[in-house]
Amino acid sequence: MSSSLRELENAFSRSPSLESCLDLGRFYLEHDQLMEAMVVCKKGLKLSSNHPQAQALLAEIYLGQGKGAKASELADSILKEGPCADAVAVLGKIAESKG
DSSP states (O other): SOOOOOHHHHHHOOOOOOOHHHHHHHHHHHTHHHHHHHHHHHHHHHTTOOOOOHHHHHHHHHHHTTTTHHHHHHHHHHHHSOOOOHHHHHHHHHHHHOO
């Protein structure tokens, strides 16, 4: 991601939209700041609780926290509602982590 943390945090604080939540949450996740990612992701889910990308981000955060079963359950739930590449990616990471 080319945006700096400061830019993402500024965008989020100016306008906490779903997009800014996803961008900042992904940045935190990529930098192993799991608690921060969780907080931002949950704010995004308050804006749109059924958004599949936000739910998939939450599943990936769970995976990062070592909660593979919870991540898998959430990813499966997302896919029951319809196709979502992010949820499939989470399931792939889960499978990869199991060897």
